[in-house]
Amino acid sequence: xxxxxxxxxxxxxxxxxxxxxxxxxxxxxxxxxxxxxxxxxxxxxxxxxxxxxxxxxxxxxxxxxxxxxxxxxxxxxxxxxxxxxxxxxxxxxxxxxxxxxxxxxxxxxxxxxxxxxxxxxxxxxxxxxxxxxxxxxxxxxxxxxxxxxxxxxxxxx
Amino acid sequence: xxxxxxxxxxxxxxxxxxxxxxxxxxxxxxxxxxxxxxxxxxxxxxxxxxxxxxxxxxxxxxxxxxxxxxxxxxxxxxxxxxxxxxxxxxxxxxxxxxxxxxxxxxxxxxxxxxxxxxxxxxxxxxxxxxxxxxxxxxxxxxxxxxxxxxxxxxxxxxxxxxxxxxxxxxxxxxxxxxxxxxxxxxxxxxxxxxxxxxxxxxxxxxxxxxxxxxxxxxxxxxxxxxxxxxxxxxxxxxxxxxxxxxxxxxxxxxxxxxxxxxxxxxxxxxxxxxxxxxxxxxxxxxxxxxxxxxxxxxxxxxxxxxxxxxxxxxxxxxxxxxxxxxxxxxxxxxxxxxxxxxxxxxxxxxxxxxxxxxxxxxxxxxxxxxxxxxxxxxxxxxxxxxxxxxxxxxxxxxxxxxxxxxxxxxxxxxxxxxxxxxxxxxxxxxxxxxxxxxxxxxxxxxxxxxxxxxxxxxxxxxxxxxxxxxxxxxxxxxxxxxxxxxxxxxxxxxxxxxxxxxxxxxxxxxxxxxxxxxxxxxxxxxxxxxxxxxxxxxxxxxxxxxxxxxxxxxxxxxxxxxxxxxxxxxxxxxxxxxxxxxxxxxxxxxxxxxxxxxxxxxxxxxxxxxxxxxxxxxxxxxxxxxxxxxxxxxxxxxxxxxxxxxxxxxxxxxxxxxxxxxxxxxxxxxxxxxxxxxxxxxxxxxxxxxxxxxxxxxxxxxxxxxxxxxxxxxxxxxxxxxxxxxxxxxx
Numbered sequence: 016x017x018x019x020x021x022x023x024x025x026x027x028x029x030x031x032x033x034x035x036x037x038x039x040x041x042x043x044x045x046x047x048x049x050x051x052x053x054x055x056x057x058x059x060x061x062x063x064x065x066x067x068x069x070x071x072x073x074x075x076x077x078x079x080x081x082x083x084x085x086x087x088x089x090x091x092x093x094x095x096x097x098x099x100x101x102x103x104x105x106x107x108x109x110x111x112x113x114x115x116x117x118x119x120x121x122x123x124x125x126x127x128x129x130x131x132x133x134x135x136x137x138x139x140x141x142x143x144x145x146x147x148x149x150x151x152x153x154x155x156x157x158x159x160x161x162x163x164x165x166x167x168x169x170x171x172x
Numbered sequence: 173x174x175x176x177x178x179x180x181x182x183x184x185x186x187x188x189x190x191x192x193x194x195x196x197x198x199x200x201x202x203x204x205x206x207x208x209x210x211x212x213x214x215x216x217x218x219x220x221x222x223x224x225x226x227x228x229x230x231x232x233x234x235x236x237x238x239x240x241x242x243x244x245x246x247x248x249x250x251x252x253x254x255x256x257x258x259x260x261x262x263x264x265x266x267x268x269x270x271x272x273x274x275x276x277x278x279x280x281x282x283x284x285x286x287x288x289x290x291x292x293x294x295x296x297x298x299x300x301x302x303x304x305x306x307x308x309x310x311x312x313x314x315x316x317x318x319x320x321x322x323x324x325x326x327x328x329x330x331x332x333x334x335x336x337x338x339x340x341x342x343x344x345x346x347x348x349x350x351x352x353x354x355x356x357x358x359x360x361x362x363x364x365x366x367x368x369x370x371x372x373x374x375x376x377x378x379x380x381x382x383x384x385x386x387x388x389x390x391x392x393x394x395x396x397x398x399x400x401x402x403x404x405x406x407x408x409x410x411x412x413x414x415x416x417x418x419x420x421x422x423x424x425x426x427x428x429x430x431x432x433x434x435x436x437x438x439x440x441x442x443x444x445x446x447x448x449x450x451x452x453x454x455x456x457x458x459x460x461x462x463x464x465x466x467x468x469x470x471x472x473x474x475x476x477x478x479x480x481x482x483x484x485x486x487x488x489x490x491x492x493x494x495x496x497x498x499x500x501x502x503x504x505x506x507x508x509x510x511x512x513x514x515x516x517x518x519x520x521x522x523x524x525x526x527x528x529x530x531x532x533x534x535x536x537x538x539x540x541x542x543x544x545x546x547x548x549x550x551x552x553x554x555x556x557x558x559x560x561x562x563x564x565x566x567x568x569x570x571x572x573x574x575x576x577x578x579x580x581x582x583x584x585x586x587x588x589x590x591x592x593x594x595x596x597x598x599x600x601x602x603x604x605x606x607x608x609x610x611x612x613x614x615x616x617x618x619x620x621x622x623x624x625x626x627x628x629x630x631x632x633x634x635x636x637x638x639x640x641x642x643x644x645x646x647x648x649x650x651x652x653x654x655x656x657x658x659x660x661x662x663x664x665x666x667x668x669x670x671x672x673x674x675x676x677x678x679x680x681x682x683x684x685x686x687x688x689x690x691x692x693x694x695x696x697x698x699x700x701x702x703x704x705x706x707x708x709x710x711x712x713x714x715x716x717x718x719x720x721x722x723x724x725x726x727x728x729x730x731x732x733x734x735x736x737x738x739x740x741x742x743x744x745x746x747x748x749x750x751x752x753x754x755x756x757x758x759x760x761x762x763x764x765x766x767x768x769x770x771x772x773x774x775x776x777x778x779x780x781x782x783x784x785x786x787x788x789x790x791x792x793x794x795x796x797x798x799x800x801x802x803x804x805x806x807x808x809x810x811x812x813x814x815x816x817x818x819x820x821x822x823x824x825x826x827x828x829x830x831x832x833x834x835x836x837x838x839x840x841x842x843x844x845x846x847x848x849x850x851x852x853x854x855x856x857x858x859x860x861x862x863x864x865x866x867x868x869x870x871x872x873x874x875x876x877x878x879x880x881x882x883x884x885x886x887x888x889x890x891x892x893x894x895x896x897x898x899x900x901x902x903x
Contacts (some may be wrong), residue, residue, distance in 0.1 A: 042868045051197040052190020054398070055434040061830035064348055092190035105188040107179050112796040114805065116647025117187030118348040118398030125186060143838045150830065152346050152399050153647045155803030157837045 063149030115153030214823030321495030326461025349398020402512030447524030484517030489525030566788025605877025609870030612757025613862030688862025809871020
């Protein structure tokens with residue numbers, strides 16, 4: 016298969032890449048661009064560890080091909096911390112004790128980011144709906160839900 | 173009582189920033205990718221491995237059994253080979269290893285290998301294994317018996333003899349990060365293993381034996397793990413060997429990272445079990461005798477099955493039973509080897525014990541709570557091994573807590589009434605159930621004394637302290653617990669405390685990160701090391717206010733200070749491993765649990781709506797993370813009780829992804845009310861004892877008990893899937 020040229024904006028920086036069109040966005044991000052905060056948990060779009068935000072939508076990057084991602088804008092977890100410090104969602108995940116092994120955490124945080132963009136004051140049930148595509152095997156989810164509530168509160172202030 | 177440092181998890185920042193480096197994130201240049209070619213048959217003779225002649229094999233590294241001199245994975249036995257030589261014993265058993273520059277080359281190579289087999293008769297199911305084992309001893313990995321008193325005399329005195337049989341299924345650990353290692357050769361005579369490895373010294377030992385009689389020196393460096401739950405306790409010894417063999421041959425780094433499908437299909441799981449019990453009960457509902465045959469399916473190789481079995485036969489409920497005989501069998505079948513999983517035999521035994529209680533309640537027309545209260549261990553009682561329960565026994569308080577919080581007694585009656593009067597109209601049944609559970613901290617029996625667990629601590633030039641152990645961070649928060657212990661001891665901020673990498677060339681063998689032992693056993697050594705450093709630096713003074721300054725001065729005058737401590741059980745903790753008598757564990761942790769469920773009468777789906785748990789874990793070093801672990805264990809237990817069903821067909825695991833192996837998602841989480849009872853353990857660090865496994869073991873029986881409240885039928889099987897419930901209600 017012939018390589019194609021694609022342009023990707025990742026975390027506000029533009030990249031020109033020559034890749035096979037059927038290469039997974041997950042591999043482009045991890046292997047070509049070294050955004051290893053994107054994790055591979057299952058490879059078939061079930062677990063949400065590889066969640067990124069693409070053009071404002073949550074996607075499993077293992078289910079998106081490089082060709083489909085052409086000219087898109089991607090946000091990974093590496094984008095959240097800025098010169099001003101941690102993003103409120105990151106702070107909330109630490110404070111609520113929502114991190115254990117950490118492998119699902121980047122995906123959880125990005126799903127939270129998108130959820131709170133659409134709904135700044137979600138109920139616990141809406142939080143569950145927003146994170147249902149992200150599996151966690153350590154926490155039992157309760158502290159993650161607490162973290163999202165805490166983040167929403169901090170972001171509204 | 174000391175106040176612990178309130179700072180958050182020490183690894184949280186890296187993890188929320190996406191900066192934590194798991195094995196697949198390591199940037200190792202010039203590496204090859206390894207792959208495994210596996211048996212397609214459950215039991216067969218390998219006749220021939222054919223490498224296609226017209227394929228260019230030049231760039232492919234190949235290993236077969238004949239290339240390996242010490243072809244066994246060192247565990248309890250040496251029965252499991254790195255690669256099958258002439259006989260394969262399960263579907264998925266490794267036969268050939270390949271390594272190549274990229275996935276494409278590897279796939280082409282795989283397509284050019286053909287293996288010819290002569291099939292043999294496999295032993296696949298419990299029934300086959302039990303009947304085959306009656307005639308063939310080599311189908312039993314281990315047989316053991318716990319015995320006290322005389323069951324047959326109890327039978328004569330009994331008013332009721334009650335029998336039944338219950339079964340538990342597989343459970344997959346389903347850590348979010350799949351198994352993976354990378355072997356990096358250095359200067360021809362060294363190999364570094366890096367990976368998602370729960371127990372670096374287990375891998376070290378396995379590699380030392382694999383490469384014995386060579387000049388190759390191995391070191392094992394465990395990365396932070398993306399979850400493990402026991403799944404990366406024993407198995408990394410196998411794939412580390414695979415990667416090391418390929419890397420040594422190629423003299424290039426070789427990475428083997430499983431995809432989810434390969435991981436679920438071929439790595440060890442929780443042992444399926446079957447428990448047949450016969451219990452003698454008097455008219456008040458007191459158990460006066462019990463006989464159990466508890467069998468676990470070990471799969472094709474021994475792995476850790478004997479110790480899983482031992483923990484199972486030593487964990488049969490929280491009741492005083494004067495005459496008791498538990499016969500345990502670990503059986504060999506032609507299926508994927510089963511091994512470590514959080515709870516380690518406990519979940520199987522406790523499910524059986526709690527269903528025994530429920531069955532007695534049904535037969536005697538008592539409530540399940542009454543039967544539990546009549547038979548529950550009391551302070552000073554002796555367990556089946558003769559071990560007295562006369563310290564750190566928080567079970568009665570745990571029970572009081574959950575009964576009070578859940579309003580169990582009232583709801584038990586209300587739900588029964590609702591089910592009779594309103595369920596048809598409502599379309600669902602309600603249920604409330606309970607369980608009592610225990611988990612022994614540390615290795616069973618004399619295990620801890622054999623280990624010679626050593627932990628070290630070093631005072632650095634700048635006055636900082638470095639904690640040096642082999643305990644790995646897999647999400648449970650061990651790094652934070654250790655920093656908290658030291659930070660509290662010296663009243664120092666976290667920034668003054670460092671943790672050495674879990675690299676066997678740098679840390680002593682403080683034993684595996686298993687058996688709820690890291691805080692209780694190794695944590696105690698950390699306190700001992702703190703004492704030693706304090707005595708040297710402060711010369712027996714107690715004033716800690718200028719510790720860092722004095723430590724820097726000490727270093728200037730005396731140079732480096734490194735101390736070590738070795739673990740020994742308290743003197744009275746003695747165990748007879750032949751008779752299975754004495755102190756099976758230095759201390760137990762305890763829990764009482766109440767679950768509420770709704771059973772949909774159209775779909776037979778069960779929703780856990782509320783869960784109350786009270787857990788005696790001794791002193792909680794990190795209360796926030798302790799509660800987080802309780803919640804995590806609860807949800808993993810809900811999966812075990814209800815949906816995590818593994819289907820096998822002719823010995824092959826059929827479901828191998830999260831679409832058909834259903835683990836709990838955020839939608840399956842009930843309201844969980846967890847509280848901690850801190851019955852201090854005099855020998856643990858600040859009174860702490862084990863908790864990592866306790867959090868899971870009581871969950872499934874509490875849910876099964878709630879199902880009984882809803883259906884009036886004994887729950888004989890977990891997971892209790894809608895299909896099972898449908899059949900149960902049709903009976």
